[in-house]
Amino acid sequence: MFLGVSTLNLDAKGRLAVPVKHRETLADCCASRVVVTLSPFNSDRCLWVYPENEWRLAAQQLVALPTMDPKAQAIKRLMLGHASEVELDGQGRILLSNELRAYAGLEKRAALVGQVNKFEIWDEEAWNGNRERWFADVSSPEGGLSEQLGGLSL
Numbered sequence: 001m002f003l004g005v006s007t008l009n010l011d012a013k014g015r016l017a018v019p020v021k022h023r024e025t026l027a028d029c030c031a032s033r034v035v036v037t038l039s040p041f042n043s044d045r046c047l048w049v050y051p052e053n054e055w056r057l058a059a060q061q062l063v064a065l066p067t068m069d070p071k072a073q074a075i076k077r078l079m080l081g082h083a084s085e086v087e088l089d090g091q092g093r094i095l096l097s098n099e100l101r102a103y104a105g106l107e108k109r110a111a112l113v114g115q116v117n118k119f120e121i122w123d124e125e126a127w128n129g130n131r132e133r134w135f136a137d138v139s140s141p142e143g144g145l146s147e148q149l150g151g152l153s154l
Contacts, residue, residue, distance in 0.1 A: 001025075002114035007124055010110055014101050015093040016121065019112065023092045029053055032088040036096060036121075038103050040078040045126060047096070047104050048079075049112075049119040055083070096121070 006019045018026065026032050035055035039046045050058060062079055065072035082103075086094045096106065109124035122130070 001116050002119055003116065004114050005127075006112045008110050008112055010096070010101070010106060010108055011093075014096045014098065014106075015089075016096060016110060016112070017091060017093045018088060020092065022114075022119075023088065026051055026088060034086050034088070034094060035083050036086055036094065036100060037079050037083040038100060039120070040075045044130075045104050045123075046113075047100055047106075047121040049094070049121060051118070052085070054117045059083075 002022060002025070008016055008019070010016050023032070026034065030051040030053050033052040035050045035052060037048050037050075039048055059080065062076050065076055067073060082100065084097055084100065086096075088094055101107075104121060105123040105126060106121065107123070111120075111122045111124050111127035113120040113122060113127070
């Protein structure tokens with residue numbers, strides 16, 4: 001299970017060191033192989049990092065989407081077309097391609113955000129700004145809760 005937020009530096013080659021607390025889990029679940037792709041939501045300019053075994057499940061769901069649905073086809077093109085298979089190196093780093101770094105606006109500082117079955121990688125400033133907006137959104141009485149959120153008991 002991947003939880004928490006870690007702020008990290010990208011090196012000059014675009015490598016990001018995965019925190020030690022996650023390396024053993026990745027070694028056990030997927031032999032330290034991950035798939036990095038972009039979030040298909042333009043408002044969330046971040047990257048999604050799946051352990052290889054979780055990516056297989058996600059990819060199966062994407063492939064099963066109807067090919068005649070333009071939005072489904074767009075999501076498939078974005079997520080599958082930008083997917084990059086990466087293996088953690090000896091220092092626990094993953095190399096992020098120039099294209100994916102540019103999409104997410106990653107330059108020097110990044111936030112690695114655990115999402116249970118995957119990670120998100122955000123530019124640190126974008127993460128901080130969005131986090132404040134999300135706090136405001138969930139605190140706002142306007143709009144109410146969706147049916148799914150209304151039934152959530154934490």
